[in-house]
Amino acid sequence: MSETQVQTRPSHVLEDPSAKGVARVYSTALLDAVSGDKQAELLEEFTSFHDEVLLKSAGFEQLLVSGLTSYDEKVGLIERVVKPRASQTFTNFLLVLARHERLELLPLILEESRAEHEKRAGKSRVQIRSAVSLSEEQLGRIKNRLQDALSSEPILMPSVDQELLGGLVIQVGDTVYDGSLRTRLKVLQQRLRERYLNEIQSGRDRFSSPEGN
Numbered sequence: 001m002s003e004t005q006v007q008t009r010p011s012h013v014l015e016d017p018s019a020k021g022v023a024r025v026y027s028t029a030l031l032d033a034v035s036g037d038k039q040a041e042l043l044e045e046f047t048s049f050h051d052e053v054l055l056k057s058a059g060f061e062q063l064l065v066s067g068l069t070s071y072d073e074k075v076g077l078i079e080r081v082v083k084p085r086a087s088q089t090f091t092n093f094l095l096v097l098a099r100h101e102r103l104e105l106l107p108l109i110l111e112e113s114r115a116e117h118e119k120r121a122g123k124s125r126v127q128i129r130s131a132v133s134l135s136e137e138q139l140g141r142i143k144n145r146l147q148d149a150l151s152s153e154p155i156l157m158p159s160v161d162q163e164l165l166g167g168l169v170i171q172v173g174d175t176v177y178d179g180s181l182r183t184r185l186k187v188l189q190q191r192l193r194e195r196y197l198n199e200i201q202s203g204r205d206r207f208s209s210p211e212g213n
Helices: 003-008 017-034 036-054 057-065 069-084 088-097 102-119 136-149 180-208
Strands: 122-132 153-160 170-172 177-179
Touching: 017 036, 017 102, 036 057, 036 102, 057 069, 057 102, 069 088, 088 102, 088 180, 102 122, 122 136, 136 153, 136 170
Parallel strands: 122 153
Antiparallel strands: 122 170, 170 177
16 A cells, blocks of 8 residues: 555544444354354454454554555464454454454454344434433433333433533434433523524514604
């Protein structure tokens, strides 16, 4: 790869807006490569490779994803280090990623693979942001309400965002339900501003008319 080509690529995979979409394509293809009853096992193998190999061996990870490592060198690494310990399906998957220069997407592909597997199992991840930590009882009530509203079993993923001031922001897939106090205050502020502007305009119209009083 030429220096020009290297420089035109994002400095980090997360800076590429299309990275998540590309990762989703590879995650679907990976799960489709095995039968339904084998998908959980393949996902476990993927998770183990990520957690036990990539995260614990920074040197190996750098060699595997670096643009300075040639395709042949990456294939050699996979053949020597991964193949003797991995399934043929997962080995082939890594080789495909190497051929298309997508090995740096491995963390994103793993994340998308988990989400896709949950979806196929009739589950949905639900991001819940609140101003303070929610109790187990509160999360239980939220889950029950979501269970009634969704066609899948919700997997709650709570987090704290102190900027919300109060209330909740719930995200299911690409749909966001914003019930935070911060947003309600913004809506109220906007409505008051619109009312104020309407009153000013109404006064102008009244005084500009020869029949105004």
